[in-house]
Amino acid sequence: MGILDVQNVNKSFGGLKALHNVNLDIEEGKIHAIIGPNGAGKSTLLNCFVGKLMPDTGTVMFDGQSLLGIKPHEINQLGVSRVFQTPEIFSELTVWENTLIPCFAKRDGSFALHALSRVSDNKDMAEKAEKMLVDVDLINKKDMLASSMSRGDKRRLEMAMCLSQNPKLLLLDEPTAGMARADTQSTIELLKNIQKKLKITMVIIEHDMGVVFSLAQKISVLAQGTVIVEDVPEKIKGHPKVKEAYLGEAQV
Amino acid sequence: MKSISNADTRTLYFVAIIAILAPFILNPFPTDSGLAQFNAGYPDLMQRFAIYGILAIGFNILFGLTGYLSFGHAAFLGVGSYSAVWMFKLLSMNIIPAIILSVIVAGLFSLLIGFISLRRSGIYFSILTLAFAQMSFALAYSVLTPLTNGETGLQITLNDPRIFAAENVSGNLPVTSLFGMEMRDTWTLNLGAWDFQFNIGYYICAIFLLIAFYLSIRIFRSPFGMMLRAVKTNQTRLNYTGINTRPYTLAAFVISGMYAGLAGGLMASMDPLAGAERMQWTASGEIVLMTILGGTGTLLGPVMGAGFIKYFENIFSKINDTVLHGWFAWMPDGLENIIVWILHLFTGKGWHLTLGIMFMLIVIFLPGGLMEGMSRIGNWWKRRKGGDENTSDATSTPAE
Numbered sequence: 258m259g260i261l262d263v264q265n266v267n268k269s270f271g272g273l274k275a276l277h278n279v280n281l282d283i284e285e286g287k288i289h290a291i292i293g294p295n296g297a298g299k300s301t302l303l304n305c306f307v308g309k310l311m312p313d314t315g316t317v318m319f320d321g322q323s324l325l326g327i328k329p330h331e332i333n334q335l336g337v338s339r340v341f342q343t344p345e346i347f348s349e350l351t352v353w354e355n356t357l358i359p360c361f362a363k364r365d366g367s368f369a370l371h372a373l374s375r376v377s378d379n380k381d382m383a384e385k386a387e388k389m390l391v392d393v394d395l396i397n398k399k400d401m402l403a404s405s406m407s408r409g410d411k412r413r414l415e416m417a418m419c420l421s422q423n424p425k426l427l428l429l430d431e432p433t434a435g436m437a438r439a440d441t442q443s444t445i446e447l448l449k450n451i452q453k454k455l456k457i458t459m460v461i462i463e464h465d466m467g468v469v470f471s472l473a474q475k476i477s478v479l480a481q482g483t484v485i486v487e488d489v490p491e492k493i494k495g496h497p498k499v500k501e502a503y504l505g506e507a508q509v
Numbered sequence: 510m511k512s513i514s515n516a517d518t519r520t521l522y523f524v525a526i527i528a529i530l531a532p533f534i535l536n537p538f539p540t541d542s543g544l545a546q547f548n549a550g551y552p553d554l555m556q557r558f559a560i561y562g563i564l565a566i567g568f569n570i571l572f573g574l575t576g577y578l579s580f581g582h583a584a585f586l587g588v589g590s591y592s593a594v595w596m597f598k599l600l601s602m603n604i605i606p607a608i609i610l611s612v613i614v615a616g617l618f619s620l621l622i623g624f625i626s627l628r629r630s631g632i633y634f635s636i637l638t639l640a641f642a643q644m645s646f647a648l649a650y651s652v653l654t655p656l657t658n659g660e661t662g663l664q665i666t667l668n669d670p671r672i673f674a675a676e677n678v679s680g681n682l683p684v685t686s687l688f689g690m691e692m693r694d695t696w697t698l699n700l701g702a703w704d705f706q707f708n709i710g711y712y713i714c715a716i717f718l719l720i721a722f723y724l725s726i727r728i729f730r731s732p733f734g735m736m737l738r739a740v741k742t743n744q745t746r747l748n749y750t751g752i753n754t755r756p757y758t759l760a761a762f763v764i765s766g767m768y769a770g771l772a773g774g775l776m777a778s779m780d781p782l783a784g785a786e787r788m789q790w791t792a793s794g795e796i797v798l799m800t801i802l803g804g805t806g807t808l809l810g811p812v813m814g815a816g817f818i819k820y821f822e823n824i825f826s827k828i829n830d831t832v833l834h835g836w837f838a839w840m841p842d843g844l845e846n847i848i849v850w851i852l853h854l855f856t857g858k859g860w861h862l863t864l865g866i867m868f869m870l871i872v873i874f875l876p877g878g879l880m881e882g883m884s885r886i887g888n889w890w891k892r893r894k895g896g897d898e899n900t901s902d903a904t905s906t907p908a909e
Contacts, residue, residue, distance in 0.1 A: 307749065333751035345749065349742040350735075358739050359750045361732050367753040370760055372733040373724075377514075379732065418750065 260285040260458050261306070261426060266315030268301055268482075275301045276312065277482040283426075286456045288448070290463055290473035294503055298482040299462045300342070303430055306460075307339050308332045320425065330367050336425035340432055344411040346418065348404035352395055355403050356386040356417055363422040389421040393447065409440035413447070420451060429461045433468050445471055470494070478502060517726045520808060524722055528715040531555055532705045539702030543835070546827055552695055552708035554823050556779045558816050559714035560772050563721045565799045565811030567768020570728060571761050572797070573806035576741035580635045581622065581642025582796045585615040585766040587649060587788030589773025591656070594663045594783045601673040602665075602683045604692065604713070604778040608771065615770020616763055623762035627755060630744075642793055649785040662784030685778050687713060692779055710779045717775060718812075721768060726808060728764070737761050769796075798864075802871055804880030813879050818864065825860035832856075 261283035268276040275298045283289045291299050304310040306317055308329040317324045324332055333339075347355050360382045365371065377383065390396040393413040398406065403414060412432065419427055432448070433441040445468060451457060463469045469476060470490050477487040480502035486493065493499055527534065536550030549555070568582055589611035596607035626637040649657040657663055665682060677683055685692045692710035728734045736757050739747050744754050777783050786792070795818065803814025833849045833856065840848065855863045875881045 328753070329748040330751050330753045333749055339749050341749075345743060345746040347739050347742045347746060350738060354735055354738075358735065358747070358752075361736070362751040365732070367751055368756040370733055372731050372760075372764075373727050374732065375514075375727075375730050376732050376735055377730075418746075422751070 259283045260320055261460070262316075262318040263302075263306075264316045264318075266302070266305060266312045266317065268298075268305065268310065268312045275482050276305070279315070279479075279482070279484055281477060281484065281487075283458060283460055284475070285458050287474045288452055288459045288461060288472050290461045290469045290476045291479055292463060292466075292469055292476060293479035297479040297502075299479055300430060301482075302479070303339075303428055303460075303462055306332075306428060307337065333362075333422075334367055336423075337428065338419035338422055338424035338426070339428040340412075340415050340419055340430060342430045342434055344408070344415040346403045346411055346415050348402070350403060351399065352390070352401050352403055352406070352414055353386065353399040355414055356389055356399075356421060357382055359418045359422045360385045385421055389417045392420075393417040394443075409436050409444075412436065412440075412444065416444075416447065420455075420457070423455070424457060427457050427459045429459060429463075431463055431465075432461065433463070433465055441465070441468065444468075448472060514730070517730065517808070521719070521723060521726060524809070524812065525719055528559070528718060531558070531711070531715070532707055536703060536705055540704045541702060546832070547824055549820055549824060550706060552693075552706055552711050553779075554819065555708065555711040556714050556775075557819050557823075559711065559718040560775050560779070561799065561815035561819055562718050562812040563714075563775070564769055564772040564796055565803065565815040566718075566721050566725045567765040567772070568796050569765075569800050569805065569807075569811040570725060570737075570768070571765035572800055573811070574729070574734060574737035574741065575758050575761050577627070577630065577758060577762070578635045578797065579626075579638045579762070579765070580790070580793050580797065581638035581640075581645075582765070582769050583790070583792035584622070584642040584645040584788050585619055585769035586773040586776070586792065587645065587783065587785065588618050589615045589770035590777040590783035590787055591649070591663055591773075592770070593774040593777035594665065594781055597665050597671075597685065597777070597781050598663075598669040599672065601671055602685050602781075603673075604685050604687050604774075607685075607778055608717075608774040611774025611777070612767050612770045615773065616767040619763045619766020619769075620759070623759050623766070627758050627762060639790060639793070642788060643790055646785055646788040646790075649788055657783070657785060660785065662782050664782045685710075685781055714775055714779070717771065721771065722808075722812070729808060733757070733760070798868060802868060802878055804878030807878070807880040810878050810880040817879065821860060821864050821867075825856055825863055826858065828856035830857070 259282045261281070263279060263281035266276050266279040267274070279302060291302065293299055301310060305312050306324060308324065308327055308331070311325060319335060319337060322335065324337075347358065357376065361379070364382065387396065390399055393416060395410060395414060395417065398410065403411065406414065416432070433444050436444065448459070449472065452459065461469070461472060473490055475487070476490055476493045477484050478493065478499050479485070485498050485502060486496055488496070532550045532555070535555065536548045538544040538548050564582070564586060568579070572578055592611040592614040593607035596610050600606050622638065622641045626634055626641065629637060650660055667677065667680070667682065671683070674683065690709050692713065693708075695706050695708040698705040698707065736747070736752060740754050740757055747754055773787070799814035799818050800811045801814070802817060803812065804810025830849060830853055833852055834845065837845045837848050853859065871878060
């Protein structure tokens with residue numbers, strides 16, 4: 258059994274069956290991609306992992322513990338971080354503060370009343386944040402307001418925020434959506450390096466086939482709310498079922 | 510002051526110096542001159558500057574950092590006042606137990622209201638707090654009359670038990686004090702045409718203001734303060750970062766409620782009575798105005814906003830038609846009457862109109878409040894100075 262074990266997950270919205278008997282087994286230390294045409298239920302599935310949606314039936318086990326019915330912040334404290342489709346960052350704070358907050362959250366838990374110590378007195382936190390910003394190449398922008406950065410930078414900042422918590426599982430919802438070609442390349446390199454160095458398990462939802470095939474070690478193809486194929490990238494490329502699902506939407 | 514940075518230490522010293530020298534700074538005009546009515550250096554008003562400063566600082570910890578706009582903060586002020594007066598009635602006229610109880614009671618009260626109101630955010634949160642404050646007002650005004658003495662307001666009387674006080678033989682109402690120092694004691698310094706008043710009560714309030722201000726700097730610079738600012742900008746990200754936002758917002762709410770309780774306790778310590786009108790929604794609105802006017806989320810802004818509004822409330826409202834006629838007596842009669850008629854709308858009882866116009870102008874042109882105005886002036890000054898140096902360089906270069 259892998260680190261994330263999803264069994265028989267069903268989810269309906271009114272009459273629409275968004276997920277139908279989804280089974281997934283995510284192996285520890287691997288990059289697992291979930292692909293599929295628009296409306297296949299990829300984001301719905303991800304939302305079931307992080308406490309945003311509650312599946313109608315089925316189980317989602319992470320590291321031997323059920324993720325169903327507990328709140329997003331509790332799931333994060335278990336070691337699951339998430340990168341959003343549109344970067345969710347603290348846009349009115351500086352890049353530096355953005356990076357510090359996850360470090361404090363990791364150290365102090367979901368609530369701590371450190372109202373009289375100074376942020377800058379926490380040298381260990383500062384070291385961690387600085388190292389993270391160097392890793393994503395944002396250290397020279399650390400005093401900028403997060404809202405004033407380019408979209409690619411925001412995305413890298415969000416990734417740095419997630420990674421600074423040393424998550425056991427990193428969920429990425431279209432991490433290269435809306436990025437320039439060069440940024441996409443550097444993001445792929447970044448993720449590859451992280452994976453090599455830290456052995457973090459990643460689940461990537463992605464539209465861009467180039468990204469998927471250069472990153473993923475295993476791919477699940479989702480269509481109409483159910484997993485139709487699950488295999489290594491080489492086998493997925495020419496798979497007839499996958500071609501059928503995409504119906505010429507992308508050259509697979 | 511190792512625990513706060515240099516810039517913050519300078520701000521703190523700045524506030525301390527202003528507070529100590531307030532009797533001089535607020536009294537720039539000679540006592541007998543026509544401008545003496547613009548002097549604000551009398552004990553009653555100076556006390557109010559400090560007390561409302563504390564109130565606004567506390568409100569800013571909630572509104573400025575988390576963005577949760579409480580529209581019921583006057584309830585905590587009122588609760589603090591009532592608690593303090595009860596202490597004067599039951600224990601003694603010493604202000605210390607009164608202030609301690611008012612902070613504790615306001616803290617508990619805000620814990621209750623905050624726990625319920627913080628289930629919602631945005632406008633719903635504001636409405637919930639407003640509803641609670643109005644309920645408290647109604648309770649204080651009528652239902653809880655045995656506790657609050659209804660519309661008359663809670664006052665001290667000669668028959669109160671005051672178990673720790675020496676027996677009162679004078680037949681006069683006792684006065685609030687701190688170990689023998691009476692709050693109303695004022696020492697007047699005559700310097701030529703000027704009278705400067707140094708009041709014990711004011712300096713007690715000023716000490717509390719400085720403590721409150723120092724604590725607010727610490728909170729602003731702490732990890733807790735950083736989390737509160739994160740709440741304001743993106744709660745989704747904060748949740749997915751492993752932070753439970755509810756206890757953070759509740760803690761901020763209770764802290765700011767305790768600040769309001771302290772302000773209420775001090776208010777009763779300066780003048781031992783408490784009325785329900787202190788809890789009314791207009792009083793809550795005034796706190797919001799002070800904070801926005803001064804600069805939401807800045808350290809110094811709320812104190813400035815509080816001073817600004819209290820100054821206008823007390824000084825502009827004193828300018829009545831007689832005063833206006835006195836000013837414009839040199840004009841031809843018809844013109845004088847017209848001018849007085851126009852200004853009449855904005856002064857005396859119409860001072861709210863002046864305040865409203867100023868508030869509109871500041872919100873439209875200086876969304877950051879008075880603090881933004883100051884920093885703009887500062888920048889303009891720097892640029893001008895920089896510009897001067899450049900031009901002087903330009904003129905001096907050919908001469909060389």
